Amino acid sequence: MKLATLNDGTRDGRLIVVKRDNSAYAFATNVALTLQAALDQWDALEPRLRALAEELEAGRVQSRPLDVSALLSPLPRAYEWVDGSAYLNHVVLVRKARNAEPPPTLKTDPLVYQGGSGTFLSPTQDIPLVDEAWGMDFESEVAVILGDVPLGTQAKDAEKHVKLVMLCNDVTLRNLIPNELAKGFGFFQGKPSSSFSPFALTPDELGPAWKDGRVHLRLRSTLNGQVVGDTDAGPEMHFSFFDLLQHISKTRPFTAGTILGSGTVSNEDRARGISCLAERRMIETIEAGGPKTPFMKVGDRIEIEMFGPEGQSLFGRISQKVVKP
Structure with a gap:
């Protein structure tokens, strides 16, 4: 699973899941708003993030093209x-x-x-x-x-x-x-x-x-x-x-x-x-x-x-x- 943080103008950004080929992403905010929020409840939320990542790879979830310059550090x-x-x-x-x-x-x-x-x-x-x-x-x-x-x-x-x-x-x-x-x-x-x-x-x-x-x-x-x-x-x-x-x-x-x-x-x-x-x-x-x-x-x-x-x-x-x- 590959995670990143999109710069949305806030201090901590928004958590996204990224395709393995780095071409696209899906918002993970229905699971956790930020990466820190996900880490705070990792045992409970990590399976949901993995499921989202699998959906992204299979093309079964809405995705957007990825621009690396729009990312913060994770x-x-x-x-x-x-x-x-x-x-x-x-x-x-x-x-x-x-x-x-x-x-x-x-x-x-x-x-x-x-x-x-x-x-x-x-x-x-x-x-x-x-x-x-x-x-x-x-x-x-x-x-x-x-x-x-x-x-x-x-x-x-x-x-x-x-x-x-x-x-x-x-x-x-x-x-x-x-x-x-x-x-x-x-x-x-x-x-x-x-x-x-x-x-x-x-x-x-x-x-x-x-x-x-x-x-x-x-x-x-x-x-x-x-x-x-x-x-x-x-x-x-x-x-x-x-x-x-x-x-x-x-x-x-x-x-x-x-x-x-x-x-x-x-x-x-x-x-x-x-x-x-x-x-x-x-x-x-x-x-x-x-x-x-x-x-x-x-x-x-x-x-x-x-x-x-x-x-x-x-x-x-x-x-x-x-x-x-």
Whole structure:
């Protein structure tokens, strides 16, 4: 099942069900007005949404042509946005970029931060950049939307709490982060509004690609028309979504509608490319003594997409241009 949120001029939009080929949609508002409303009663409403999706595929319900530019992020705002850093190659490279050592618990204790969740950008919305000196970067990620998660949930029991899967552009202002971290109190200004893919899928839509709490597919990042990354999101995700879920629920529960991110998808094989510019800059530093690639500037466009085995765009395309606000 593929869900999305249509921009109807309200803060939270209207829930729609989307055809598998992304060509058309049907309103789901007779089941739930918004995606958050559906998540709040997921066990009761999910079967009705699936039935509607089947009717849409069979052409037995009124549908409308889909214009991706009319969509908000699946959750235009969320109760919480928690992002991990599950790809160890990314952790190592980015830490080197700011002359910091990886934590001694790198392989045993996941890194997470809590970002702002009240003003997500839509998947085709411009990214405002006040000052290019801030060092804007994209970060191509996989994310999941959770149902209610009890305190102390274990990884072996986590799968039932993952309701939907989507993609993310976790925008980062790299040059603001070192001074923030030097205060010993984490990210804040260095993490502006993120955006998410047009569509959120139930895990079963991914078939065998959804395995052990990971999405075993390639994630493509295209910057200014050039493919810069075709990274494999599966094997090198050291901490699965189930591991991350166990980690974050150690001391508190989470409510339905919480978004959990994988962190930047990263592969040791450099032929796979990059999912953020910080990695390319670090590789340039290692190989040539200093970075050559600039961070994003006004006018740049980043596109993020994931394809199924038959070449279909599963989550739709994040396509955003950097602009002066």
